[in-house]
Amino acid sequence: MTLRRSLFALLATSLLSSSAWADDEADPKERWYTAIGGQYQTLQDESAALADTLQGGCQNTNAVRDAWLEAYKTWQQVRYVDFGPIEQQSRAWQLQFWPDRKNLVAKKVDAWLKAPNPPTPEQVSADSVALKGFPALEYLLFESENGDTLPLESQQGCALASAIGQHLATTTQALNQDWQAFEEHYLNTEGYADITVESALHGLQILDDKRLAEPMGLRGKSRNGYLADAWRSGESVTLIAASLAGLEQSFVPGAQALLQQEGEAELGQELEETLSETRALAESLPSGLAPALEDEQAYKGLQRLYVQVEQLRQLMEYKIAPALDIKQGFNSSDGD
Known part of the structure; x- marks a missing residue:
């Protein structure tokens, strides 16, 4: 994410927060709703930036890793919210399949690395949650058997990472939109x-x-x-x-x-x-x-x-x- 975009996201979160918190008498749920919404918006923005970076190619591994970590951190910031739209379609698992005691992430990613063609974002969406989200991208970005070559550096691996990134961007966008639509129910229930x-x-x-x-x-x-x-x-x-x-x-x-x-x-x-x-x-x-x-x-x-x-x-x-x-x-x- 560029500096300009990062500052915009920070400002947007700040404005969303201050609008609900400026009044000391503001309802606690109004404060929570607005602040969580600001975090979901930042998650959408950072995930879109990650997807854009991956679509631009995988030659600059450090740039992809930086974009992945920034997006992953924004997910962690709002990870504690386990109710509402995040419950739909196992979205939390789609963003982060963990714990992974059977190493299913590696098995799923390896299977696609050996496939004749990389998956489309639609195929990623239809596949297991172990193939989706930040841990699958982490495997492509950091797993190295011989200490040199990363899965991301192959044509198949880069295309796979791009498909996962696009699915991640789509998922976080839908999550953010659904949280916006959740306002009346959250505040009035x-x-x-x-x-x-x-x-x-x-x-x-x-x-x-x-x-x-x-x-x-x-x-x-x-x-x-x-x-x-x-x-x-x-x-x-x-x-x-x-x-x-x-x-x-x-x-x-x-x-x-x-x-x-x-x-x-x-x-x-x-x-x-x-x-x-x-x-x-x-x-x-x-x-x-x-x-x-x-x-x-x-x-x-x-x-x-x-x-x-x-x-x-x-x-x-x-x-x-x-x-x-x-x-x-x-x-x-x-x-x-």
Whole structure:
């Protein structure tokens, strides 16, 4: 994405946010709806920029990787939203097929790399979710058996990446449009305030249990970097930081407004401070999680991050949710 386009996306998000947040009496759901919509718009823009980069050719691998990472980070920022249009057509899985314990992404991508012809975006759409989204592109961008040649560098691999990129752009555009159409239902249906808080908490639970504890070997098993998301690119911690930043940007202001209404403003301040500290810590660490498992000094940094995330989760689970009289239930995406 060009600097001009990046600044435009940032300005658009800022204007969307400020319009809902300028009034201290603004409804919490209005703040959430507007902020999440700004993130979906940025996701659409970054995904379109990635698709354009891929259509321009794959000669500049670094440029494609940069566009892929920028788009992937924008998805992480709004990944915690697990209700509404994202539930349609398994869109979350289409954007990020993970966890992938059976290495289905590699199997699906390899099958198309060996096919007589690369798939069209329509064929990608009709195929498995393992072929779609950011992990499949990551395989094409970073997987290398001999340390030299990348799948992206072959004619078949570049065409496959372009088809996946086009499908990603189409999916995020539809997601953004559907969120815009979701406004009246979200704002006028009782229960969505609770659902939004629950989705943020669930995002933290996944971050705590699946994205940190499991690969770090903190659940009674040995350390295993292959359990982390984005292990091929070495950007696991980068994406964790993006997820935390997304919560700061689109969840915290609405949560603070809701807590203010309940006479619990101090919990809103504690949430903001704890989340900011946790995000800053994540941003200070090396970008890859898997390499840190082999380096005890780097592993200590991951342990500090895990403790911070655990504290953030406990704040949400044992203080904020009860203060808002939210009774947590089973989430359809719990476990795997």
